[in-house]
Amino acid sequence: MLESLKRPVVVTASINLNIVALTGMGLLSRLWCLSYPRAVVFDEVYYGQYISFYMNRVFFLDDSGPPFGHMLLALGGYLGGFDGNFLWNRIGAEYTSDVPVWALRLLPALAGALSVPMGYQIVSELQFSHCTAMGAALLLLIENALVTQSRLMLLESPLIFFNLLAVLSYLKFFNSQKHSPFSPHWWFWLMLTGVACACAVGIKYMGIFTYLLVLGIAAVHAWHLIGDRTLSNVCVLCHLLARVMALLATPVTLYLLFFRVHLALLCRSGPHDQIMSSAFQASLEGGLARITEGQPLEVAFGSQVTLRNVFGKPLPCWLHSHQNTYPMIYENGRGSSHQQQVTCYPFKDVNNWWIIKDPGRHQLEVSSPPRPVRHGDVVQLVHGMSTRLLNTHNVAAPLSPHAQEVSCYVDYNISMPAQNLWRLALSIGQRPRPARSQVPVPVSLGRAPPSGQVPQAAGPQAPLLAPGSRGGSLRCSPPASPPLCCTFVCVSLSALPWLSACFRLAILPSSSLFLLGLIPPVSFGQVPGTGREVPPATFCLRGIKWGSGRAGLAGHRGLAGLAPSGPPSRSPEGSGLARTVPQPPLRCGLCGGGLAPGEPAVPRRTS
Structure with a gap:
């Protein structure tokens, strides 16, 4: 024990310079002059309204998708100090000086930048050469549509990021299965797969296709485990339960949690609460709550x-x-x-x-x-x-x-009582x-x-x-x-x-x-x-x-x-x-x- 304390603490780390270079180029291409143009572009007029609702805690419900993507955009506005007092009424409207445009576009830009090295890692986990992986990452880096979407306040960039993260996490989990099952590394990538799938579906319903892809591949691999005679029945059962918990229970729980957080944040009556039940409307501040009070x-x-x-x-x-x-x-x-x-x-x-x-x-x-x-x-x-x-x-x-x-x-003062x-x-x-x-x-x-006296009801008053x-x-x-x-x-x-x-x-x-x-x-x-x-x-x-x-x-x-x-x-x-x-x-x-x-x-x- 004393001998080990006399020795210096040495940490050995391996750094893939290809990943570092791709990450740097991705950040440069997505973050350079991020505030330009300083005007509402395309669907920013649509998502910006929801950010203002979050800032003012006004209830809304977007029928085009779950609320997790809107909450991510609102997080950028919150970190940038956005007060939500901007009128999102038309495309091309100039942002006022108090709107933190850079902060509002930051999270989509980071998601787009990190998607580039993630593409490199996915191809590498599929056992292709580093040159092939580098070529795939460069295609993601210079794709004009991806660059444009990443630099605006849109949901496509976070959706692509979590789709790629779900695929990468499962590939790393599957590769670690061969060497160290049930290790912390194994559990980390398995749970991260379920979390990434939940986030992808929570941004847009199109993310369910990636989730179904992961579930299909996991089902095939689970079938192979069942037929593996080198594993005991208890071990196979533990493998199946781990996959059910990580790939089914965790995504469903997180998906419901997104709505729970959404409803907890928005406590004031707004234009969208009319589609909800009367009891729910009465629970919001203002609106019907003013009528039902007392x-x-x-x-x-x-x-x-x-x-x-x-x-x-x-x-x-x-x-x-x-x-x-x-x-x-x-x-x-x-x-x-x-x-x-x-x-x-x-x-x-x-x-x-x-x-x-x-x-x-x-x-x-x-x-x-x-x-x-x-x-x-x-x-x-x-x-x-x-x-x-x-x-x-x-x-x-x-x-x-x-x-x-x-x-x-x-009452028109005519003979019509x-x-x-x-x-x-x-x-x-x-x-x-x-x-x-x-x-x-x-x-x-x-x-x-129609008499002058109010008639009394016959029988007992029930x-x-x-x-x-x-x-x-x-x-x-x-x-x-x-x-x-x-x-x-x-x-x-x-x-x-x-x-x-x-x-x-x-x-x-x-x-x-x-x-x-x-x-x-x-x-x-x-x-x-x-x-x-x-x-x-x-x-x-x-x-x-x-x-x-x-x-x-x-x-x-x-x-x-x-x-x-x-x-x-x-x-x-x-x-x-x-x-x-x-x-x-x-x-x-x-x-x-x-x-x-x-x-x-x-x-x-x-x-």
Whole structure:
């Protein structure tokens, strides 16, 4: 021991001067005047936006590939002190003085420079001569397309680098297999192969081809190991487990980790969060989080919700309103109420928000403690942006003239009173429990009688069903009028992502609604007449198929309401409003029950 301490420490290293020379030439060709041109070139306008999102921590999701490549580019901007305040609006725009162009282009340039000596090593590991390897590396060095891509803020250069690294690592692992299996050197190259494959796929999905190539070669080599009689069964099993861990488990784990880091970095609402779930949007700073702040987990008076029709064709759509009003006179000469339009909109929008209001109170905020909406309660729906109440009246709908118009009420000081009270009806029965956390809860919301007093619900006040409850269905039986329905979804964004549930409403025997959130679903409709209980009718849209038990939406340009007792016609006074003409009794297409005169008729299919 003492003798070894008296001896000097000697380190012996072998340096391949070819690799050193190729690395130097690669760095020189890629880093020389890297800031030129000092303007946005080609796809820098595309990737630069994502770098700014990372710098400002604004959520985005690029549908062209995974986020690892964007994070690498953002790392260069972070190291260079980029604040993300540059407008990436056009190719050729001059970079301002505060944009670190050299730092933003540094990592792609380094990846392109290191690809040159890596090509030399790959050819050498394949047992070719050094002259052949040198020739291959020189081709990579002087290739004009590779040089150009390496000097710009693009993802092609890092993708090529990790593809070459994956191939080189596996070749070194395979060559070390012959001499020292399970040694630290052997484990290093095997694990590096899996890491490089994960990085290649994490930059662009095209990297999966290199990953499949490596997996195919590894499978062939593993098959040869199984047939090697010089190895024991335990040794063969250890070889297979090592390859599974390094080439399957490690890449999958890293690939998922890229998304985990991506989501952890981006915590603010942005333009791309509309494609995510409502619960996820509510978890971001700003955006929907400002709406759901302080909202209870159950639907209560004052809750802000959205209503979604899941049977909309071609896409589900949300109950929507905006400042525009229905025209006074339609193109076919029919009149309208000139009230605020209510439509079905297939995209998430701030105009999709509605507030559940207690008709007996003027406040729109949730009380403390919250008062949940229960079976039989009479409510009003207030449009969040315009603060107008959801309303319906005996005026023909714009696209379905046999149905009543649904609008947001505008007081024009004329003889058209507001009819904006809606009563919730909940039917509880037995149904099989659906998959996961979806709970079927059949409910409907009918318009309360248009009297001055708010009617009281008959029977006990049953609370809305919670997740885990079971629901029943409303049935059409003679001689009751058939339940006319169009289905919407009520979304509570205050629910946490891991607690959100999906609910189904069954109004017609084979039609259903889904309610997203921790609250039972609600469908909204009208009950014409006063003083007697009739099955509530709900919204009907253009294109709904009645009698077959199925509902479909042909378009979202207009929203209709109840079917009146007859087709609308112009009033003799020329006011432009519609009146109804009695029709012969109709029969229910579901159960065959007849309809008495004056009861709501089954609307005809309008598309």
